[in-house]
Structure formats: structure tokens, C-alpha cells
Amino acid sequence: MRRKVAGLLGVVTIILTACGEQAASASGGGDGGGGGDGTLTFWSAEDNTDRIEATQAIADRFSEETGIEVELVAIAEGDLITQITAAVAGGTLPDVFGALSLGFTHTIAADGLADLEANAAVVEALGADTFSQSALDLVTTEAGLAGVPSDSWAQLLVYRKDLFEAAGLEPPTDYDSILTAAEELNTGDQAGIVLATGNDLTFVQQTFEYFAVANGCDILDGDGNVAITSPQCVETFNFYTDLVNNGSVTGAQDADTTRAAYFAGDAAMLVWSSFILDELAGLRDDALPTCPECEDDPLFLAENSGVVTAISGPSSDEPSQFGEVVSFVISQDADTEEAQQFVEFMMSDAYVDWLALAPEGKFPTRLGTAENPSEYADAWGGLEAGVDRKQPLGEVYDDDTIRALTTSSDTMKRWAFAQGQGGLAGALLTEVPVPNALLLALDGSLSGEEAAAEAQAAVEEIVGALE
DSSP: OOOOOHHHHHOOOOOSSOTTOOOOOOOOOOOOOOSSSSEEEEEESOOSHHHHHHHHHHHHHHHHHHOOEEEEEEOOGGGHHHHHHHHHHHTOOOSEEEEEOHHHHHHHHHTTOBOHHHHHHHHHHHOGGGBOHHHHHHTEETTEEOOEEEEEEEEEEEEEHHHHHHHTOOOSOBHHHHHHHHHHTOOSSSBSOBOOOSSOHHHHHHHHHHHHHHTTOOSBOTTSOBOTTSHHHHHHHHHHHHHHHHHSOSSOOOHHHHHHHHHTTOBSEEEEETTHHHHHTTOOTTSOOOOGGGGTOTTHHHHTEEEEOSBBOTTOSSOBBOEEEEEEEEBTTSOHHHHHHHHHHHTTTTHHHHHTTOGGGOEESBOOOSSOTTHHHHHHTTSEEOSSSOEEGGGTSOHHHHHHHHTGGGGBOOTTGGGTOHHHHHHHHHHOHHHHHHHHHHTTSSOHHHHHHHHHHHHHHHHHHHO
């Protein structure tokens, strides 16, 4: 049956991995084929060669246990729109999609390509109370459950514990403590903080949204109106500007330069995605810590770094953070019973193996089972991360850090998705109206209030075009 795919053709890919982290494309394309032909077809956006092999091993195990053959098709997320459009036209949608970002999860649901009842049935069978409620909220639409949230990555504030302790500073968990530390630790030889200020505007958007959701600043109000001129958002513009002007370095900063500065010991804080965790531990040769102390002790930075997940703004009592929740999605054309069985398997018997594909970017959205509520969270800390070397993150970072990471899905918020506006969320990352306004505030061309008004007008124009 042919379906309308206007939403898919109009949406631009929402980036799955943040801050310059890119998975190498190893295979892609292929025919779908959901719908009872004797083989369950699984499309996965995990297209790195090692992850393909590991996913195939999981699929083979499912086949051995159930007798249901699984055809794995790995597709780079940038190719998904083309492949899905072709599959709809040819009647060859897969039974199950995997590793889909929030943008794709909501778009597929909005275009009638997902079986919302089947997704909900999986969550009910496993126990909704075993999932992160925030993760479930992010995939919930008015019509039902757009996907089964499988894992997440988080935006983090990483800081030098040793420098904070020496200066008598509190951990940077809210606006006041972050700004105070940035100003006090900003010296001629070291920046108090490095964060996105240009070049990669998607990175700027993600970093701004990290601070914004923490302060109760949302892109839309409860009535669906653009709300960037709210007091909470103006406060966020002013906070970001103060951080950069009083606690950071001059010039445009992006994912590569901020990471390099922190790794060299030239910054006391940075905001980056959780994909930095294995690099900070010296497990990737293309991104090694280079601080003076690191030459004799490769783990110096990791052992002297603290990680903050959710932070608090002065206008919000609820600590929150930016992050990405990815999902399994059962296709509308699937053999429903077999597809549900497969997703339940992936979220139970095979769940730890799925998280093991990339632990630094796959935090559990299901912490455990009814019998053992922390089973998967406990297992996560023992999973080996890294590229050129492997080591469990639980052996590098302390228990408090591991606990904060594994529960980070509980505090994730995202602009537009809670209001069912996935198309707007995608447009914000591609047309970047908020970063464009923020840069004008950073260079002194606009005040925080004026930048908010600039962003408000631009977002209202985008909303009008989407209607």
C-alpha cells in the first residue's frame, strides 16, 4: 500500500551523534520486506563495521532461540530518508527500525509508517515502570507511542575536580556555581570554560538548549506559541553571553577546539556530549588527552574530571539536561507478533549486548526489570568502551559519575518534542535561528533581550512555514 511521505521528504536529518562524533558508514541500502514473508527485516542506523557485526551476532542469537530469521540492513542515518521513501513506494518497509533519533522516530509515526499500538504493547509487556519516564515522554504523541526508547546519549558539563577543590569552589551544578567558577578559573593561561560559540551552529544549538531546558526555557509555551522571549529564555541568553565574555576565550569555538583545549589542560570546564568519555580515558588514538600531566599518567584527566549531567537554572527548580533518545520502531507493515517479540528480546535478553555497541553513547533507558530494577544500569558500568583500546568506564570513573550517567535519561528534556512538534525540532537544528541570534549577543551587537526577540521572530517564521 502506498502512503504519503511528505513529512519524510520535507524533514532534514536530525543529527544522531553530537559534537563531531561520527560513525563510519560500513554498509547501507537494501530491500526491506516486512509483513510475513518468513523473515523479519531489521533496519539499523548503527552502521559502523564493528557495530554491524555485533548486531548481527545478536540477531543470530534471536533466530537460534525463536526460529525467526532476521535480515539485518545497516543504513547510515543520512541515507534513511531516501531508503524509507523508496521502501514506501515499493511496499518493502522493514519490520523493525533501530537506533532512530527522536526526529526520525516522530516523523515515521507522523507519516503513518509506525505501529504505535505494537510499540506500546512492547513497553507494556516489559513494564512501563522499568523505563525512564522522561524517555517515554519524549517518544509519546497524541496518537500513541512513536517508538520504544532503547538508549540515549547525554550532553554533559565536564570539569576539573582538582582545580575546583584547590580554589574552594562548589561543583558546577547550577547557573550561579558555573558562572562563578568560570570567572574565577579564567586566567591568562587557562579558560574558565570552553563552549560552542561558532563554526558548528548545530553544536551551538545543542549547548544552548542544554542550558535552556535547565532554566525552564522552552521553545513553545503550553498553548503552542513560540516563547523565546520568555523571562526564562532571556535569562539563558544573558547567562550564555556572560559565560563566554567573562569566563572563556575569544574567537569561535566548536566541538574540536573545545575538546582540544580541555584535553590540553587549557580549560577548567567544557560542555560536550557523552561521546567524550572514552576519549577522556585515552581509549581513542585520534583524540588523546595532551595535558602536561597526561604524558606520565594517561588517566590524569579522567581521574581528575567530574561530570555533571542535569543542571539547574534560577528560574527552574527541576534539574534538566539536553540529550538524544533513540528508539526501536515497529513498522506499520510488520508481522506484528514477530516484530514485538524481536524488540522485547532486544530490550531484555539482548539489551546489555545492544548497549555494549557503544556504551559512551548508549545509556540505558530501561534501568532494569521488575525483579531487578537496576540490572541494566549495573551492567552498563562494566561494559568495555573505546576504539583503539577497550576498558570498562566503571573502571575509569567513580561510582557517583557512573550512577549519574546511567540515570541521565530521567532528566532529559528537548524543545518541541513534548508538544508533538518534531518537525520544528528538526528545523531548529538545520535553520539554526537561535544560534544565529545568540552569536549577535556574543559579539555585542544585541542584548540578551534583543537576541531573544530576534530568535522569536525567526522561529515564528519557521512555524508558519511548517503549518
